[in-house]
Amino acid sequence: MKRQLLSTERIVLRAPEPEDLEVMYRMENLPEMWAVSNATVPYSRYVLRRYIENCRNDIYADRELRLMIQTVEGHRVVGTVDLVEFTPLHGRAEAGIAILEEYRRKGYAREALELMCHYAFRQLGLNQLYAYVAVDNEASLALFESCGFTRKVELRDWLCYERAYKNVYLLQCFATSYV
Numbered sequence: 185m186k187r188q189l190l191s192t193e194r195i196v197l198r199a200p201e202p203e204d205l206e207v208m209y210r211m212e213n214l215p216e217m218w219a220v221s222n223a224t225v226p227y228s229r230y231v232l233r234r235y236i237e238n239c240r241n242d243i244y245a246d247r248e249l250r251l252m253i254q255t256v257e258g259h260r261v262v263g264t265v266d267l268v269e270f271t272p273l274h275g276r277a278e279a280g281i282a283i284l285e286e287y288r289r290k291g292y293a294r295e296a297l298e299l300m301c302h303y304a305f306r307q308l309g310l311n312q313l314y315a316y317v318a319v320d321n322e323a324s325l326a327l328f329e330s331c332g333f334t335r336k337v338e339l340r341d342w343l344c345y346e347r348a349y350k351n352v353y354l355l356q357c358f359a360t361s362y363v
Contacts, residue, residue: 190251190303192295197251197265197303199241204252207261208232211282220280220316220343243270243277243308253283253296262287265296267304267313275311277304279357281327288323297331305359312359316352318343325353332361 190197200208211217212227243249249267254260263283270277279300283293304310315333317324329335333355341349 189307190299191256192299194256195292195295196254196256197296197299198254200236200239200250200252202233202236204261205229205233205236207284208236211264211284216345217282243267244272251300253292262292263296265300267300275309277310277313279313279315293327294330297327301331301357301362305362310359313357315355316342317355319351319353328355331357333357
């Protein structure tokens with residue numbers, strides 16, 4: 185599959201636009217996403233609109249980078265891919281991805297995560313990306329491992345969802361995997 189810096193033949197990673205408000209509102213307000221995003225309350229359209237307006241989409245200024253995953257054909261937004269907890273001194277960031285339910289298991293997540301890894305390592309010059317994935321989230325574990333992440337440690341009672349604690353794996357991927 186042909187790949188450019190932020191696109192393949194099927195998807196493009198792009199900055200959030202005002203037109204993305206409703207899809208971001210839908211995604212950010214899924215309670216199952218709160219456990220992995222540290223959110224505890226629903227986001228308002230007002231807050232998300234302000235985020236879109238104020239985001240410079242410059243990882244050095246914002247200390248995070250959110251890109252929308254959009255199909256080339258039909259221009260549908262299918263999810264988001266993020267770099268958060270950016271630490272320039274140590275050359276690392278936490279990677280995250282969310283795909284709308286109706287677009288899961290179609291390969292979009294893998295393509296988007298691979299693009300983000302290439303971008304992070306080749307364009308931004310990061311040394312490593314990491315992710316926290318619940319031990320029972322087999323789909324996400326398979327996704328991250330297929331993109332070069334390896335399990336390093338299991339963290340006990342790391343996430344709390346519906347008053348139950350879950351263990352997570354800390355996964356890492358290094359720039360040397362993408363040379």
